[in-house]
Amino acid sequence: xxxxxxxxxxxxxxxxxxxxxxxxxxxxxxxxxxxxxxxxxxxxxxxxxxxxxxxxxxxxxxxxxxxxxxxxxxxxxxxxxxxxxxxxxxxxxxxxxxxxxxxxxxxxxxxxxxxxxxxxxxxxxxxxxxxxxxxxxxxxxxxxxxxxxxxxxxxxxxxxxxxxxxxxxxxxxxxxxxxxxxxxxxxxxxxxxxxxxxxxxxxxxxxxxxxxxxxxxxxxxxxxxxxxxxxxxxxxxxxxxxxxxxxxxxxxxxxxxxxxxxxxxxxxxxxxxxxxxxxxxxxxxxxxxxxxxxxxxxxxxxxxxxxxx
Numbered sequence: 001x002x003x004x005x006x007x008x009x010x011x012x013x014x015x016x017x018x019x020x021x022x023x024x025x026x027x028x029x030x031x032x033x034x035x036x037x038x039x040x041x042x043x044x045x046x047x048x049x050x051x052x053x054x055x056x057x058x059x060x061x062x063x064x065x066x067x068x069x070x071x072x073x074x075x076x077x078x079x080x081x082x083x084x085x086x087x088x089x090x091x092x093x094x095x096x097x098x099x100x101x102x103x104x105x106x107x108x109x110x111x112x113x114x115x116x117x118x119x120x121x122x123x124x125x126x127x128x129x130x131x132x133x134x135x136x137x138x139x140x141x142x143x144x145x146x147x148x149x150x151x152x153x154x155x156x157x158x159x160x161x162x163x164x165x166x167x168x169x170x171x172x173x174x175x176x177x178x179x180x181x182x183x184x185x186x187x188x189x190x191x192x193x194x195x196x197x198x199x200x201x202x203x204x205x206x207x208x209x210x211x212x213x214x215x216x217x218x219x220x221x222x223x224x225x226x227x228x229x230x231x232x233x234x235x236x237x238x239x240x241x242x243x244x245x246x247x248x249x250x251x252x253x254x255x256x257x258x259x260x261x262x263x264x265x266x267x268x269x270x271x272x273x274x275x276x277x278x279x280x281x282x283x284x285x286x287x288x289x290x291x292x293x294x295x296x297x298x299x300x301x302x303x304x305x306x307x308x309x
Contacts, residue, residue, distance in 0.1 A: 010054055010087050011037045019089040023110040025117065029128055033083050036076060046072060050080070057084050057140035058091070078129025082117065085130055085139035089113060095146020099290060108150040112143055115267050148264075151286055152279035153271075155264040158287065158294050160257050165232060166220075167254040167298070168245055177245065179229035180218035180238055181256065186230075188214035190237030216240060236306065254298045261287065263301040 009015065013034050020030045040046040049072050055061035070077050089110055096106040116138070120130055130139075142148050142157060149156050164181040180186075187193055193215070218230035218238065224247075231243040254260070261283055269275070280299065287296060 010084075011041045011050075013037065015090065016083070016086055019086050020113075022093070022107075023086070023089045023113040025086075025114055029082075029117065032079065032128055033086065036079055036083055040080075049073075053080075054084060054087075057136050058087070058144055060141075076129075078120070078124075078127065078131065081130040081132055081135035082120075082128065085113060085116070085135045085143075088139040088144040091144040092146050092148065099146070101149075101290060105149060105151065105286075108152075109143075109148055109155070111150055111266065112138070112148065112155065119267050149283075149286065150266070151282040153266070153269055153275040154279040154283070155266055156283050156287070157262040157264070158291060158296065159260060159262045161254060161260045161297070161300060162256065163300065163302075164256060165254075166227075166229075166252060166256075168227075168250040169253050170250055172249070176253075177243065177250070178232040179220060179227065179243065179245070180232060182218060182220040182229070184218040184230070184238075186216055186218065186238045188216075190233070190239060258297040259294050260298045260300045261296045263299055265301065265303055265305060 016033055016037055017030060020033060021027075025033075040050050049065055049067070049069055052061065052063040052065050053069055055063060056065075069080060073080050092109060093106055096109070116130055116134055117128070120134075121127060147157050147159075164184045165178045166181065167176060167178045169176050185193060219242065220227070220229035222228075226244055226246055227250075228242050228244045231239045231241075233239055265271070283299070287294075
């Protein structure tokens with residue numbers, strides 16, 4: 001990962017203009033970011049807040065910020081988060097250049113910024129900005145790492161698999177079966193209870209899945225010849241009746257910790273099958289060529305789109 005800038009450089013009008021323009025932000029948005037950066041640069045109290053915020057976002061610094069950005073910036077705090085996110089464009093470009101990634105793919109990958117700005121505006125009555133968690137996580141960690149690649153319809157990130165399941169394939173028929181790892185808790189209807197993040201998810205109208213006494217815990221037992229565990233239906237929920245797989249007939253394809261291509265579904269494009277197929281094929285060609293050191297085991301997607309509500 002390329003080094004983040006000093007705060008004074010991060011507020012450079014020339015760099016803001018260059019990176020925001022490269023990412024495709026509207027000039028009206030860029031003008032507001034430049035005005036905010038000028039005010040921050042000229043106001044010591046604002047700079048003293050912005051410097052540790054930048055370090056938190058890009059260097060994972062644990063320094064505290066007093067007073068909080070929301071107190072100092074008020075209604076402009078989301079615009080500040082967008083200003084922070086603009087530097088992720090520079091960092092992504094630097095990493096891609098080091099890896100010899102074609103400029104066209106880097107340019108596609110910049111699309112994460114204008115799409116996030118458009119989404120924020122749609123959800124907040126046309127305001128300019130980003131949510132705090134989007135700036136810190138998606139841009140501070142994912143985009144700035146240079147590991148985000150937009151290849152047509154989908155975005156891809158090489159990452160370790162974090163799902164608590166194992167996936168097996170029948171050697172003759174090709175049938176695929178997933179089993180939950182031991183100890184995973186499910187609700188009575190076989191879904192995962194999840195931690196509800198109200199600020200992030202209220203927009204979707206979700207309710208929190210409550211874990212009740214009727215819930216249950218997955219089991220997984222394995223010996224030299226068989227694995228017996230809690231099967232996952234292709235429709236996305238766990239089944240309480242255990243399933244036995246003979247190792248002579250089933251091969252293990254995927255388990256926690258394996259390298260996968262984590263897929264993100266960008267906004268503002270249709271989910272047409274031909275677009276998805278073309279994007280997946282591009283990924284199958286791209287990653288072995290530019291990341292031969294990290295062969296991936298599977299495509300994985302974890303999205304609010306799959307929430308049963």
